[in-house]
Amino acid sequence: MRRSFQQKLSAWYRGKYDFTLKTADPLQARWKHEYTGKEHKIREMERRELAFSGVLYNILCVLFCLIFIGVLLIAVAFLPAHGSPDNPAVNEVMERYVEEGMDETGAVNTVAGMILDYRAFDTLGESFVLFTAVCAVTILMKNTKKRAPDGTPVPMAVKPGIVEYSKDNIVKTVSRFLIPFIFVFGVYVLLNGHLSPGGGFSGGAILGGALILYAMVYGEDRAAAVFSERLIKTVVLSSLSFYALAKSYSFFTGANHLPSIISTGTPGRILSAGLILPLNVAVGFVVCCTMYSFYMYFRRGRIQ
Amino acid sequence: MLRDLFASGFIHNFPLFAIILCLLCAVVSFVLQARGARRITYMLLSACMALNGSVLLHNLITGASFTYSMGHFPAPWGNEIAAGLLEPFFALLFGVVMLCSITAGKNRIATDVRLDKQHFYYILVDLAQVAMFALCYTNDIFTGYVFIEICTLASCGLLMIRDAGKPLVAATRYMIFNLIGSGMFLMGITMLYGVTGHLLFPQLQQAVAASWSSGAYHGVMIVSIGLTVSGLAIKSGLFPFHFWMPDTYGTATPASSGILSGVISKGYIFLLIKIIYRVYGHSVFMETGMQNILFLFGIAGMIVGSISAIRAGTITKMTAFSSAAQIGYIFMGIGMGTKEAMVAVFFHICAHAITKPVLFLSGGALIDASGGGRDFTSLRGAAHRNPAAGLAFLCGSLSMIGFPIFTGFISKLYFALSAFAFPHKSMVVLLTLAVSTILNVIYFMYVSVILYTGRPDPERRIGIGRQKAFFAAVFLLILVNVAIGLHSQPLTFLFESGLQLFLQS
Amino acid sequence: MFTSLTDLWAHMAENYIVVVSIILFGVGFTTLLFSRNLLKKVVGLNIMDTGVYLLLVSMGFIDGRHAPIIADGITDAANYINPIPSGLVLTGIVVSVSVTAIMLSLVVRLYEKYHSLNLDVIYELRNKEDHT
């Protein structure tokens, strides 16, 4: 039954109707009439309290949102003009990054030079944000509940999805042709991080995407045969510890003004820019393994 | 010989060593099993305590703070770490509290978390530890944002690792509130960067002072201060945003709720204090009038937190709401803004960080002793069943009330003293202090009386023998509590000179 | 702060990209607060973050200058834009992905346990679980 706008508004006002969601939850109907006698009274009192706080919560939220966005709009309108060269942000910090960036870090792409050399501590923290995400997703999604008596994890029954790509010939032939090119492009983006736009994060994500496509099309078991959990763990361990040790070396030598043995090489060549290339490769591996393990944990609860 | 060892320049590298060590240990225990990961975390926490302790001694001896540029490029270009007197002290304090929480909660972790996921628990503790160090030592506002994100994700992981339905609901709610907070914090940083063009604290302070006196971007500056402060206030659970606390601390394993309430919300508050004093500068912050808002919300938090703690049905909810009240104390102190009030704030952070894990851990042990029942009826006489946990809970609640020999008394004393120096609002502060203390007494003593009612029946007693780790860690915290409570002069001296160093740099 | 509405309107029209980023932030923020469906909250969270990143990058942009990749040896800063915001937003995008991955796994586990995406129903079921 199409409820009039006024009914919907009053329903929303009482905190009952979510104007954005029409799908009725199957459980809501069944749950209502399960309470008996005394417990019903408590439920009724709690519901009235919830209803009242629901109304209050809604009004407060709407008010808070409108004021907050309004204040932001007014404040942001008075920020320095967009695109004008004499903004306060165009100061000596930016000039040094661009002008001396190439000879100090050897990176033609100043953004990569800034991320992996000038402000490297942020990016070190950044890859550990990804590492925390892997740990948290593994805690949540690793499905080791069902264990066979001898302890080996019973594989979660991989239920056939709505569309099974490994049986769809069109997708299979096209991706058989496409996957190698995605890999090559990912490696290119990864290795040319300091010369052209790209670098660790985007290259790793493209490689991760290629792995996901491979797993999706050729079936998770074949992909799991190649990328076992032990392989992913050792890759994450080695690249993250290499990253932390290499960066702590350059922090230590920098802070104590010791000459560091890493030379920046001639800009423009692939093997230039000192530590940036190996660091990009390490970050690329971490991001690739992260994306692949996200996919496998979401798809079937385990990597193996 | 010892003096020049501690005064030598090599100690400047120790904060970097502590951070890199934590990162490496987190990665290495990714491939280990539960027992290996736990040993690595114990070694790591004690090593970091030693490193931070020597940095603190070094700064005490030389009497000056130092900045440590991360990489070959000096301040405005590269990242930087600054260590005065307060930063190493709080890093040390957070390390001690984390170590004691884990050792005390060891067997509860073993039961709550599934065996093949326990090494993740210790990885998340390492990552929370490195986030705390970075929040304490950082001298760069965007590094602060990145490590706030690590802290949020690690604390959400610590919360949801318990294998049950309720922690998942609590984790979702916790994440939503925290992500709103860090979104607002990032918006504040963006506006600040747009107006000043710098990201490091010393340059930011000069740029903010210059543009504030010239009055160029007045409105944008006020909004960016508002966003940054409210973002961090949401994350540390100030009054209107403390709804997620009872769920979060109520459902997690006692060790995690001890770490979350004692350490992680304090890390956000310490970063907020650094931003107020080192980025905006004390005078600019006072002119914006933001401190009155914090003062009001602090006072409201104290009262509402204590009232909802009285109404709380279970012991864990009650302790969680009392933690919201203590956060109210801290923000009231920040809102007062005078130097004595800041010393009281540092004392209260210290007192709360030490006492709250004791309450959560002993509460958890009492709940185990009374067959998992969390409400007060089933906890009746629990202290007789587990006398060590009962005594620990009693000492913790006495310290929260502000009983003379405990640290809580010192921080409330300093709050009262600073209220007199507070020009025209001293009556409000004293009244709220009195009311809040009375409310604390009501609900803490109510619980303690319940715990000790009923006759001790010897055969159901859990002696100390079976819980040696719990006993050692909890009573170490209580010992530190009493030590600071009885002899607080050195700490006051440390906080005052630390604050002096804060204002100079 | 603003002399008149026309002055405010002129400022807004001048840097409209900044206003758009605040609109995106507002849409994401309201979806995050108001929608009862957990999955839409995660989408709203992502939109809110991209709004903030758009604001940050728009501050680094300078008209008529090119991306900060040193082209054939010209290292004069006058013809490159400010590289700092794009470096910061690169970090931000990866933070958004990790946060989305965690929130989505929470949503899936919640649905597995409570068979509902509506936050209120989940609270009620959890409270019901308390009382039994």
Added chain:
Amino acid sequence: MLREIFVTLLLAGLVFCAVATAVSRRLMRTVIIFMAYSLIMSVVWLLLEAPDLGITEAAVGAGVTGILFYLALRRIHQFDRDAANQEERVRSDNENGSAKEE
């Protein structure tokens, strides 16, 4: 001048997609609109002279986040289908059971 028009168009598209995700009813539609949103966003990064962000947003934002949303939805629909089959199996058992009893 052409660039200004193109940027304004893309920004309008962004706001449209953002509002569309907020208002759309079915979850699958929200996810697809969100993928389009981050695709437009990666083109906006290019126009704001930040090519690094363009690639990263395209690969990480549109690519992996889109896949994660789609997989989460599929797992949710899978639970529904399991619950539906479960109820059918239970109902069919009752029917055979009751048929046997008569």
